[in-house]
Amino acid sequence: MPFRKGDPNINRKGRKKGSTNKITKEVKEAFSMVLHNKLPELELWLTQVSHDDPAKAAEILMKLSERFLPILARTEITGADGEDVFKNVKFEFGPEKAEDDEVEE
Numbered sequence: 001m002p003f004r005k006g007d008p009n010i011n012r013k014g015r016k017k018g019s020t021n022k023i024t025k026e027v028k029e030a031f032s033m034v035l036h037n038k039l040p041e042l043e044l045w046l047t048q049v050s051h052d053d054p055a056k057a058a059e060i061l062m063k064l065s066e067r068f069l070p071i072l073a074r075t076e077i078t079g080a081d082g083e084d085v086f087k088n089v090k091f092e093f094g095p096e097k098a099e100d101d102e103v104e105e
Helices: 022-037 039-052 054-065
Strands: none
Touching (some): 022 039, 039 054
């Protein structure tokens, strides 16, 4: 069916914000299947890397996770005029100990 100007069936708003296109979805699913099938080897590889460089192993794991886990945005909560809403919040984690109190074992 050829395109006709003024056709009421045409979606003029486009795709919804945040929706992925078909190809992107298929590529992510394929990559996920490959990774899933290689999990035992991946664990071994990460263990080997971590023996030499634990920071590098953590970096690799973080980069892989970016493909499957949503990235959380940092959100700052402020009051009116950018005022710190937590300035009067205090946390108490139990009674304070005097310095000369002995620790019981």
